[in-house]
Amino acid sequence: MGYTSRSYSILLLCILFLSFLKSFSQEKKTIEAVRIEEPPRIDGILDDPVWQSLPAYGNFFMYEPGNEGMIPEGYASEVKMAYDDKAVYVAAYLYDPQPDRILSQFSQRDEVFVQADYFSVALNTYNDGINETRFYVTSAGTIGDAIRGQNNFDFSYNVVFECKISKDDKGWYAEFKIPYNALRFPEVAVQDWSVNFYRRLVRENQTHTWNFIKNSVGQETQYNGLVTGVRDINPPVRLTFFPFAQGVITNFDGDTDANLSAGMDVKYGLSDSFTLDATLIPDFGQASFDEVRLNLGPFEQTFGENRQFFTEGTDLFNIGRIFFSRRVGSGPTGDVGTLDDTEIVENYPGKVNLLNALKISGRTKDKLGIGFFNAVTEKTYATIRDTAAGTTRDVLVEPLSNYNIVVLDQQFNGNSSVSLINTNVTREGHFRDGNTSAFVFDVADKDNNFRSSGRAIVSNVNNFDGTKTGFLSELDIFRIKGKFRYRIGHDFSNSTYDINDLGLNFENNFNNFVAGASYQIFEPTQWFNNYRFELTARHRRRYRPDVEIGNTLNLNTFFVLKSRFAFGGNISYFSKDDDYFEPRVPGRFVAFGASLGGNVFVSSDYRKKFAYDINFGYRSYFDTESRQNTFFDIEPRYRFSDKFLMILSSEFSFREKDFGYVDNTETEIFFGQRERVNIENSIQASYNFDPYKAVDLRFRNFWSTADYTEDVFFTLNEDGTLTNADYDISENDPNANFNIWNLDLSFRWRFAPGSEATLLYRNQIFNFDSQSTLGYGESLRNLFDQPQQNTLSLRITYFVDYNNVRGLLNKDS
Template sequence: MKKYLFYTIIIVFVSSAFAKAYSQETLDTLKIPRKKYRATRIYDAPKIDGKPFEKQWEGVTTGANFVMVEPVNLQPERQNYRTEFKIAYDDEAVYVAGFMYDENPEEILRQFSQRDQINVQADLFSIWINTYNNGIDQTRFYATSANALGDARSTNGGEDFSFNVVFLSETSIDDNGWYVEMKIPYRTLRFPEVNVQDWSFNIFRRIRHLNEDYSYNPINITEGNVNQYDALLTGIEDIDPPLRLNLYPFVSTQTDWNKLQSETVFNAGMDIKYGINDAFTLDATLIPDFGQAAFDRVVLNLGPFEQVFGENRQFFIEGTELFRKGDIFFSRRIGQRPTQRGNLGLEQDETVVENPRSADLLNAIKVSGRTSKGLGIGVLNAITGPTDAIIEDSNTGDIREVRTEPLVNYNVLVLDQTYGNNSAVSLTNASTLRDGSFTDANATAIEVTHNNNQNTVRYFGRARMTNRFLSDDTSTGFSTSAVVQKITGNWRPRIEHYFADTTFDPNDLGQQFRNNYNNFSFELEYNRFLPQGIFNNWNIELDIDHNRAYNPGIHTGSRFNINPFFFTKERFAFGANFTYATESKDLFESRIDGLFTNYPARFFMGGFISSDYRKKLAIDANAGINERLNDEQLSYDFSISPRYRFSDKFLLVYRINWFKNDGRLSYVTLLNDGNGTRSIFSRRYDHSVENTLTGNLNLSNRLALNLTFRNFWQRSDFAEDLQELQASGDTAPSTFRLDEEDNPDRDFNVWNLDLSFRYRFAPGSEVSVLYRNRLNNVEQQAQLGFNDSFDNLLKEDFNHTISVRLSYFLDFNKALQVINKNA
């Protein structure tokens, strides 16, 4: 029955998706006039020095008459702050010149930053290029007034700054304003092999000290998304897509040491980018090195779900937006903690000599791109090696190995067809193939996003199926999502439904905390986009959630939430959150399937402020209080984060977060006796403090020192009066008592410090040095305060790391030119 339901949903979704014919009339439906600009072919390339006054620019058409994006949407630009640009091209690249006039050039903010760090206190210029003129995809190139550069891929208005290509950008400033020159090689773009290119584009400017954004083609922020508002770019003719083969060889060395031992390893490998054709790119990493990836922000996890960390490995960050379709791919599963690391089957007198924390990634490749007809295709494959724990018998000295993770092959396939008004239908499949008797898995998702002809209403649907191939059976699960929302105007209602059965489990290569839900939601948002009084913009959002379990079909809780947000003309933001949640039933806290826990209703109230980052000193702060009604649980948190910009080159940001949660009814342990398995609970009292410090010293836009420090402390104290969870979901006093060795109290303290040096000595090439030290300490005691726990932490042995990495960019086309020239 489930199988037929799944296929029925697929047929309905696909039929509705293709009910409308493919259309390129994006701007017509949005009722915005579409500007047209003609690029000029040149035969003598300009010098890229940020001074676009050479003779090569003289005959190039000037684009002008920009329109404000924010705060007064669609208002013409001020003449004293006008923007002009020129676009030229030759057989190798597109060239862009920007002229950003400013009657007060001394007020132009110029905070230094590194690549892709564009949201700093500096003015901004950007060209957004859509080589397929489809209103969906853009490649964006940025330059700041402090001469930093950035690049991103954008789909439907979102930005992915993990996209990194090699292009040139330089800026300059004088008494009339500031200027930019860019050289964007064709190898950085995907475009069809035709005589006359059909491209679209937009130019974006941000004047930071005026708090104003402008664009060449008008953007109506109340309708659609910014990618739908491109101007037409004509005149680019008779260019040939180059061989897009870029090599990034690297060498690295890493030394780890503490008081007892040290180890040094050397590594060499290569990242490869190869343009298969005009639309598709292959990315591969051979003998990958992730030694300088950022540390994970670990906390004490006493809940029923795993702690999840964001991706820090560059290969799995860059160019993966297509693979997020269907929400069944989570890249941290690749090279994750071995699945059997905690199931070693130790015998008496056996000790663990070695037990790897993660599987080694052997290699990974991905192919992605989109055809001229709007079909996006993504293929990802990664292989991790086997891991073995080494166990020793302390009496006999015998050694044995236990395989904790086999050789694993991970595969993801995505097909994504765009059509109509910013609409798309996609099919995603993710498979996990493990060697030997370990469990294999497969997940499939189909997803539809459909906008109506007027581009005012969006319909979203998703259906997912998972299969886990166990030793004696196959576990199959299903999940669906449906959303209808208004996407234009001030009032924007939204209706949602989310469903998952009890066997839906995408976690072999995906990530989902829970299943067994049947949830409904209604959202109503009012947006004030234009300035009103002291405000640049403001909005208020109302959310109503009604949550149910699929099996048994019980009401698990409802929630009513109001979120106001305000942003003043002086760039001061503040907002609040008010939430009332009804009595709820938690299906997972007990750790026993089918046994839920009752929790009383609760009320939460919180708010935040964020001051103007243009000033040298700015402050972010938030606070909240959460109270269970007719219950002793009470929690409150507070955080404050001052930031001080000592100069345009040096920024320091400190943050402290203080949290206290008293009296939460929480799981302690499972009791197994003649009466079956029972769940033991107690009141838990948590107290945590997190301190973080980040410092950025940008000696230039290519040379930087960065400091990241984090100390997290948590104390969790369980009440001695234990309770047993009943079938009704309530608890009753228990006579069970814990042994001292089973004491659930915890004092958890962790320290991480990273100090890095990066020097980009040539386009796409850099040398980086990382020093890292770390400490962690977990104790079975809850009487310690922060100071005592910190003293104990510093008594532990520091683990130190020094890593040096050199990577170099090799453009195969340039190499061929040199070879042919010397032949």
């Protein structure tokens, strides 16, 4: 029997209705923030009268592992939102049909991705689809905060806010107070804000969001719901102080030193949108130790930033990647000059003291981000001793230096931005100065089908021999929508590009091309929650002379089962590679043979008390049968309880028949064949008394050898090949035995919002010699024969809000 016209009409109406429902479900929700007179008490118990009077907003959507599916029965979530002239308040009702099974691992501030559920508020006070401030709390009461930007997620951002939780037989609850000194927003009568709320259920391996996020299109920041009702805010003065005092006792090789220091960090709201951060007389004595390694390569060894002032709120200054904060206060840039025959360098300082630093940043109502950074370092001297006369003299190796950054970042369309950045380093007197300017863009179409990003950078270095100007450009075009995606790109630099006064670049003089494609699922299948394949091809060339350097082809894979067991790996082919940096002589290169290799890894379910990560890799070179690299990493972890977690890690690396630079004379460049072994063992352990107090252990031992005892040496030919040669190691022995030991044991106590006390014991031992044939045990015994440095330090930081002090003074008066 055929369909009648009435049947067709009904069918058409059903289709239209379903389409309407689908489009309706993806529209942005709206939540009304209600102005209140009496703020709630922040204790996690949502029995305050204000919460009883406000409307609740629920009906969360599935976000991970996929958008499809309904929220399981019993896991409903509801939120309420209020504000006054001091803060924004949020209440979250997080129901759970089995509250006794909620995972609740304890951790400390910002450690929110542990085996505990979490709830987060993603607040965008500009409603620009890009910038969010996220406030987290876990089901164990740990709080965290982060800045989410266009291409970054920065947990080094820290502000002072309050959040407490409670639990009962229906689930758990969270209560937030977010002061305005933790936010930046335009000075307008009616605020245009947006928000989303995230609920992570670790036990169920799911994430729910209040407003729907289509996980295969665009960025999640573009899917926030709207906030209405926020108007006529009269926020208090945004002025906070973080004074600190620190005492340090150090013992090294029988000598004991004691030192007391004090300083202060200041945050001042220049307006509702702009904030000044300053550090006065800083002391970074409790920054984490650097993971130093044996460096046999042609480039300097660099480390991540551990100083809080240079990691917190620096998202604007990191645009364009021309700011490397470790340059500020790093080693001196000068040298001691020519020495007499009887003179030696008795002391050459490893770092330069920072006198003060400040940064100003914010964003206007027209979405223009503005940033200014300044730091000043003091004069630094090396000590020269005349061994014959017994006298000493000081040589200036780093003058008074000024570091500046200016940033302008215009965002638009909720997914795009263009930026201008300038960095400048001015050193007093006849020392090197540097200036770098960059134009950066990241632009996507409105429907998030394609994105194009790039940067153009001009560097200028003023040295004794005049000014040197360099240029770098990058351009990438991406398809960013759907399961199948691809990219093409081009990178260029001339031979005089140099940003190393306040930035970091290892290589220049290149003209490279890249193309890639990927396939990824966004909805779980019968077996997998997610999997991804990515193929990338690179063609590398020199700019001058225009010659091919090498080509690479790389395939990456990643799979996650529904049981949360992950595995994957990569396989890559490297063609013959002409390395122009390893010889350490301009214009010369060494040819490394083609190779094939890869790695495989597995990662088990962290929800279980015992879990592990294992990684195995291998690479074989075609130029010689015996040259190969092998590495193996294993990282078991055990969660003894919700309070105590220990992670062990061992990494083994073996390079057989490796070769590299040894020495050069005016006429010859020497290379040597070596056997290289790296073994690194580390321990991370944390006992958390509660979300405010913890004892942490961090230990690392790194051992590395470079063994040239087979006495196989070469001279480098003009065509990059090597010829066997004799080399006398009596004056320059390349054999290396490197062993370093670091141990940090600390007690952290966050005794009040924004206030913290840290007691740290640090033990360090280091040894470097030429006994490359020693085994690991023998090298470790020799390490303990070296003098040890033992340091005990106590640092106390206290948070002071100007408004609280003013209130107390007014009461007293």
